[in-house]
Amino acid sequence: MNLHAVDQTTATATQIRRTVLEQSFRAGVGHIGSALSIVDLVAAVVHAFPTCVTEEDRRDRFVLSKGHASLAWYAALEAAGVLSREVLDSFCGDGSTLGVHPEPHTPGVDFGSGSLGMGLSFAVGTALASKLRGETSRTAVIMSDAECNEGIVWESAAFAAQHQLGGLVVLVDDNKQQALGATSGILDQSRLDERWRAFGWDVRTCDGHDVSVLSDHLRAEPTTQPRVIIAQTIFGFGVSYMERELPWHYRPMNRKQFDIAMNDIAQIDTAQIDTERDAR
Amino acid sequence: MRNIFLQTLAELAVDHSEIMFLTGDLGFGVVEQFKDRCPNQFINMGAAEQNMVGVATGLASRGFVPFTYSIINFSVLRPLEFIRNGPIAHQVPVRIVGVGPGYEYGSNGPTHYGVEDIACLRSFGGIDIHVPADVHRARAALLRDWNSPGPIYFRLSKDDKLVIPELHDATDHSGFSVLARQGDAPARTVVVCLGSSIEEGLKARRLLSRSNVEIELVCVEMINDDAITRLAAYVATYDSVVTVEAHSVRGGMGSALSEALGEHGGGRRLKRLGIQSVPNFIGTQKTLDAASGFDANGIVAAVELMTHDAAAESSR
Numbered sequence: 001m002n003l004h005a006v007d008q009t010t011a012t013a014t015q016i017r018r019t020v021l022e023q024s025f026r027a028g029v030g031h032i033g034s035a036l037s038i039v040d041l042v043a044a045v046v047h048a049f050p051t052c053v054t055e056e057d058r059r060d061r062f063v064l065s066k067g068h069a070s071l072a073w074y075a076a077l078e079a080a081g082v083l084s085r086e087v088l089d090s091f092c093g094d095g096s097t098l099g100v101h102p103e104p105h106t107p108g109v110d111f112g113s114g115s116l117g118m119g120l121s122f123a124v125g126t127a128l129a130s131k132l133r134g135e136t137s138r139t140a141v142i143m144s145d146a147e148c149n150e151g152i153v154w155e156s157a158a159f160a161a162q163h164q165l166g167g168l169v170v171l172v173d174d175n176k177q178q179a180l181g182a183t184s185g186i187l188d189q190s191r192l193d194e195r196w197r198a199f200g201w202d203v204r205t206c207d208g209h210d211v212s213v214l215s216d217h218l219r220a221e222p223t224t225q226p227r228v229i230i231a232q233t234i235f236g237f238g239v240s241y242m243e244r245e246l247p248w249h250y251r252p253m254n255r256k257q258f259d260i261a262m263n264d265i266a267q268i269d270t271a272q273i274d275t276e277r278d279a280r
Numbered sequence: 281m282r283n284i285f286l287q288t289l290a291e292l293a294v295d296h297s298e299i300m301f302l303t304g305d306l307g308f309g310v311v312e313q314f315k316d317r318c319p320n321q322f323i324n325m326g327a328a329e330q331n332m333v334g335v336a337t338g339l340a341s342r343g344f345v346p347f348t349y350s351i352i353n354f355s356v357l358r359p360l361e362f363i364r365n366g367p368i369a370h371q372v373p374v375r376i377v378g379v380g381p382g383y384e385y386g387s388n389g390p391t392h393y394g395v396e397d398i399a400c401l402r403s404f405g406g407i408d409i410h411v412p413a414d415v416h417r418a419r420a421a422l423l424r425d426w427n428s429p430g431p432i433y434f435r436l437s438k439d440d441k442l443v444i445p446e447l448h449d450a451t452d453h454s455g456f457s458v459l460a461r462q463g464d465a466p467a468r469t470v471v472v473c474l475g476s477s478i479e480e481g482l483k484a485r486r487l488l489s490r491s492n493v494e495i496e497l498v499c500v501e502m503i504n505d506d507a508i509t510r511l512a513a514y515v516a517t518y519d520s521v522v523t524v525e526a527h528s529v530r531g532g533m534g535s536a537l538s539e540a541l542g543e544h545g546g547g548r549r550l551k552r553l554g555i556q557s558v559p560n561f562i563g564t565q566k567t568l569d570a571a572s573g574f575d576a577n578g579i580v581a582a583v584e585l586m587t588h589d590a591a592a593e594s595s596r
Contacts, residue, residue, distance in 0.1 A: 057343075104369045104370045105370075110341065111337075111338075111341075111370070112365065112369055112370065114365075115361060115365055118334055118361075118362060118365055118366070120334075121330065121331045121333075121334020121335060121337075121338070121362070122334050122335075122337050122338040122341075122366065123338060124331070124334065124335050124338060125334060125335035125336060125337055125338015125339045125340075125341070125342075126338040126339075126341060126342055127338075128335060128338065128339060129338060129339050129341075129342035129343070129344060130342070132300075132320075132344075133342075152330045152331060152334070155326075155328040155330060155331035156331050156334065156335075158326070158328070159325065159326070159328065159331055159335065163323075
């Protein structure tokens with residue numbers, strides 16, 4: 001991935017992270033840790049598959065299957081000009097079209113999610129449609145690691161491999177936390193990569209906050225195998241007191257917490273850019 | 281009516297490549313006629329009905345018209361939430377095809393009975409429920425509506441020979457039909473039958489005519505708010521109403537009509553025949569229908585009771 005593209009993706013991630021904090025603080029709602037967990041994944045997706053935020057028929061599709069992190073996607077849609085600032089400012093307000101989970105019929109939302117496990121199944125349908133039509137359009141999905149508890153995920157995974165849906169790429173937000181605790185103590189998924197491999201998928205594991213590596217995996221030439229990227233993420237990434245802290249699945253921020261959070265992510269974003277520059 | 285449905289769908293699919301047929305690994309001896317004619321539009325999804333509906337929703341969002349096929353319970357109840365959050369929430373043209381209403385899978389037992397599907401789907405709204413009464417009506421419904429914009433549920437009998445000649449000269453009210461009667465003696469009771477239950481309604485009419493009791497017969501083949509509202513207005517002109525369906529009495533066509541009739545303010549006497557509770561034994565469809573009291577004898581008994589009650593009331 002070239003330098004310019006990495007900078008652009010990082011800049012988008014920075015913008016999404018800020019918006020996530022600003023909007024969740026303004027609306028007084030939770031799910032902040034879950035949204036911060038996938039910010040870099042979302043930024044990588046919108047840059048790797050830019051047509052997913054357009055209205056073309058043959059465009060790429062995107063499904064946020066872990067719907068409770070919708071704010072990260074809404075922020076990306078605002079960054080892409082699909083949602084206006086005015087609409088975004090209605091997030092979680094009375095009469096708004098933007099709720100905690102992505103609603104059907106919202107611009108930029110291909111599938112209304114919220115019930116875990118359903119998004120992949122829908123995405124398999126759009127990937128199959130592309131294949132049947134002989135198109136090269138792709139379908140990207142972001143799902144959570146805990147979502148892999150749902151049996152339907154494996155119905156969909158088996159079908160996608162059987163039908164060689166190479167246009168399908170799934171990012172698993174592997175933050176190792178779920179609603180009531182660590183995944184290891186609920187339904188252990190430490191060998192998630194082996195499970196997907198056994199189902200016939202092209203499995204890649206990487207740092208879920210390294211947009212350069214994420215982008216490389218997303219942009220790699222499709223094969224006949226569907227691809228899954230097990231993205232090692234940190235729940236609440238970027239905010240010191242939220243990282244790996246379960247209560248931030250639910251809590252809203254107060255003013256003081258918001259100020260600390262904004263300061264934290266400013267430093268994280270600078271550090272991330274420096275690290276990426278050094279790595280080159 | 282599975283055969284005629286698949287045969288008709290294959291005819292359509294030859295000219296319309298957007299039609300896709302998805303089966304949950306069921307339909308031996310029936311689905312092959314589609315697969316042979318349109319192999320590229322046929323997918324066996326495996327025994328994975330939730331994914332079948334999810335994939336169908338994705339396909340429909342890309343301009344395809346997918347039909348998902350299984351036994352009623354596996355077509356509707358197993359993937360119920362997928363139907364709600366998928367084709368209904370997104371209003372895309374997925375066609376859910378469920379085979380074997382009521383007790384048609386008799387000796388297979390309660391896991392295979394189609395008892396609550398209408399109640400579930402009716403509570404969602406946003407999906408038309410088609411219940412064709414015979415093979416000709418199944419073909420006509422498919423030809424007419426396969427390409428309509430929203431989701432559809434087709435509730436199909438397994439009976440491939442079922443023909444109700446009386447439907448041909450019935451008066452069509454778009455969603456329900458009023459069957460012609462011989463003679464002009466007034467009928468005070470209307471018997472409203474869902475889909476192929478009209479066969480038992482016709483038998484009941486013959487039995488009742490022996491004791492000079494006339495009934496009006498209505499066959500309902502579509503359940504949505506509009507059709508039920510018009511049906512309620514129609515039956516409100518009779519003294520009493522009996523509904524007959526191979527479905528639970530809780531939430532089915534009879535319930536729908538009761539609600540609409542109640543709001544219509546008619547104050548009509550109404551009896552719902554159907555499945556109160558699934559018997560704790562298996563048997564043929566005929567035996568089980570009789571046990572639940574929605575065969576011809578059950579209809580006769582209900583009409584006689586209604587007639588008796590009405591007479592007692594008017595003599596007070």
